[in-house]
Amino acid sequence: MKPWxxxxxxxxxxxxxVSERNALEMFERSVQRVPDSPxxxxxxxxLTYAQVDExxxxxAAGLIDRGMNPGDRxxxxxxxxxxxxxxxxxxxxxxxxxxxxxxxxxxxxxRYHLGDSGARFIVCLESLYPIVQEAITGLDxxxxxxxxxxxxxxxxxxxxxxxxxxxxGCPGAVDMMExxxxxxxxxxxxxxxxxxxxxxxxxxxxTTGPSKGATNTHGNVVFNSHLYQTWMxxxxxxxxxxxxxVFHITGLIGHFTAAMVAGIPVxxxxxxxxxxxxAQIERWKGTFTxxxxxxxxxxxxxxxxxxxxxxxxxxxxxxxxPVSPAMVERFQAAxxxxxxxxxxxxxxxxxxxxxxxxxxxxxxxxxGALSVxxxxxxxxxxxxxxxxxQDLPPGSIGEVVTKxxxxxxxxxxxxxxxxxxxxxxxxxxGDVGKMDDDGWFYIVDRTKDMIIASxxxxxxxxVEDVLYQxxxxxxxxxxGVPDEYRGETVxxxxxxxxxxxxxxxxxxxxxxxxxxxxxxxxxxxxEIIDEVPKTLTGKFLRRELRQRRTSPST
Numbered sequence: 001m002k003p004w005x006x007x008x009x010x011x012x013x014x015x016x017x018v019s020e021r022n023a024l025e026m027f028e029r030s031v032q033r034v035p036d037s038p039x040x041x042x043x044x045x046x047l048t049y050a051q052v053d054e055x056x057x058x059x060a061a062g063l064i065d066r067g068m069n070p071g072d073r074x075x076x077x078x079x080x081x082x083x084x085x086x087x088x089x090x091x092x093x094x095x096x097x098x099x100x101x102x103x104x105x106x107x108x109x110x111r112y113h114l115g116d117s118g119a120r121f122i123v124c125l126e127s128l129y130p131i132v133q134e135a136i137t138g139l140d141x142x143x144x145x146x147x148x149x150x151x152x153x154x155x156x157x158x159x160x161x162x163x164x165x166x167x168x169g170c171p172g173a174v175d176m177m178e179x180x181x182x183x184x185x186x187x188x189x190x191x192x193x194x195x196x197x198x199x200x201x202x203x204x205x206x207t208t209g210p211s212k213g214a215t216n217t218h219g220n221v222v223f224n225s226h227l228y229q230t231w232m233x234x235x236x237x238x239x240x241x242x243x244x245x246v247f248h249i250t251g252l253i254g255h256f257t258a259a260m261v262a263g264i265p266v267x268x269x270x271x272x273x274x275x276x277x278x279a280q281i282e283r284w285k286g287t288f289t290x291x292x293x294x295x296x297x298x299x300x301x302x303x304x305x306x307x308x309x310x311x312x313x314x315x316x317x318x319x320x321x322p323v324s325p326a327m328v329e330r331f332q333a334a335x336x337x338x339x340x341x342x343x344x345x346x347x348x349x350x351x352x353x354x355x356x357x358x359x360x361x362x363x364x365x366x367x368g369a370l371s372v373x374x375x376x377x378x379x380x381x382x383x384x385x386x387x388x389x390q391d392l393p394p395g396s397i398g399e400v401v402t403k404x405x406x407x408x409x410x411x412x413x414x415x416x417x418x419x420x421x422x423x424x425x426x427x428x429x430g431d432v433g434k435m436d437d438d439g440w441f442y443i444v445d446r447t448k449d450m451i452i453a454s455x456x457x458x459x460x461x462x463v464e465d466v467l468y469q470x471x472x473x474x475x476x477x478x479x480g481v482p483d484e485y486r487g488e489t490v491x492x493x494x495x496x497x498x499x500x501x502x503x504x505x506x507x508x509x510x511x512x513x514x515x516x517x518x519x520x521x522x523x524x525x526x527e528i529i530d531e532v533p534k535t536l537t538g539k540f541l542r543r544e545l546r547q548r549r550t551s552p553s554t
Contacts, residue, residue, distance in 0.1 A: 077124035081270060122144050
């Protein structure tokens with residue numbers, strides 16, 4: 001019984017089949033089918049599928065020459081640059097696994113990821129090489145490969161974002177373009193990659209301990225790449241705007257591999273910048289993107305939002321962080337584009353739920369949460385009691401448990417954690433949510449973020465959604481703080497929209513919530529800050545806010 005199927009449009013199949021055994025085949029089929037079509041737009045430069053294929057083959061040959069074996073892991077310590085796609089495809093051509101690494105990692109963190117994954121190769125930006133040098137000291141490491149964000153660009157006419165950037169010497173490293181050039185024209189033997197081999201080793205955020213490497217297999221990647229193509233109706237004429245970082249599962253699948261299977265281009269522009277994003281979407285006529293809601297907030301608040309023609313961006317999706325219904329309405333009013341909600345985890349290789357293209361997600365009457373959509377093709381989802389594990393009926397709040405072809409088999413070399421999170425193919429997400437009678441799903445919050453105020457449960461995102469209804473609020477994040485009387489009470493941190501800094505007070509925002517929420521829910525204090533701290537992928541860092549430990553007055 002899948003009640004959500006009735007929400008599928010007539011054109012959307014209930015099940016999809018894939019024929020590729022590995023993700024490399026998806027790319028190679030597009031090379032054969034559309035060799036001269038764009039694969040990447042990087043500022044004003046375009047690389048075709050044939051050109052990326054040639055670069056990736058040279059990179060694979062260079063890795064093999066320097067001792068890479070099938071199954072070896074290759075770290076990717078890059079921003080959104082063309083070399084990231086070359087690294088992904090080239091690593092697969094050499095039979096290896098890509099380990100995406102956040103370029104904000106410091107030496108200690110990078111050392112952990114490299115040591116835990118056993119990566120013996122790494123591709124990094126020249127500016128990050130000093131961190132790499134420190135991190136690999138003492139590790140069983142073969143080769144560091146450096147590259148520049150200036151490669152592929154006319155250095156006499158750089159985009160504003162890269163003005164002032166210069167090349168940096170990296171003693172002990174091999175330059176990527178020199179490595180590829182030295183192997184130009186070489187052929188490499190086709191690797192024996194099957195659906196169960198790891199395509200990516202993608203590290204989770206580590207909120208309950210050290211980060212764990214989710215083993216995103218080729219089978220996982222192939223399925224969800226086709227899912228994007230089918231669900232978002234990607235095909236000839238589509239252009240993916242690369243707003244999400246490609247070291248994150250959203251960017252890897254929703255940008256890179258979705259483009260591979262559809263044979264369409266991705267727009268890259270080094271790292272997210274709202275003004276640059278608007279300019280590049282206008283330049284290359286971007287039609288589809290998936291990004292955190294914070295990216296859309298930044299676009300909306302940029303002064304160029306009314307000056308740039310982004311009408312081509314008709315297929316907009318948001319995932320990775322809670323989406324406020326008020327923000328969706330605000331963005332649609334300003335641009336004409338509806339933001340479709342989407343939900344997934346690193347462990348589901350990007351989406352497990354999505355709002356059907358062209359449809360609009362309902363809002364839950366009880367919590368005010370915008371639906372994250374319905375389970376995608378080939379997927380089954382249950383809501384279970386966190387204590388008993390028993391299935392709960394529609395309308396009940398419990399843990400979201402997911403099963404489908406996108407769910408990873410486990411975590412890298414962590415059998416106990418794997419057995420706890422994934423049981424008989426069911427992923428226990430740790431997210432709290434509900435399903436309504438019509439099959440729409442709602443994520444209330446993470447279990448660990450729940451606030452207990454005077455014995456009552458308060459979900460932070462419900463308070464955040466109310467705050468977003470205030471026209472002056474740009475960002476809002478809510479936490480529980482110690483309270484002698486209530487045990488815990490609600491505190492909100494808010495940043496204001498440009499030009500609104502003097503128009504609203506903390507007291508006014510408290511009253512705004514008080515007028516709209518039960519007495520135990522509304523925040524007793526609102527602290528106005530310049531910017532809510534967040535990860536590079538757009539998730540709010542509640543743990544940083546908790547470190548302030550400022551109790552509100554009662």
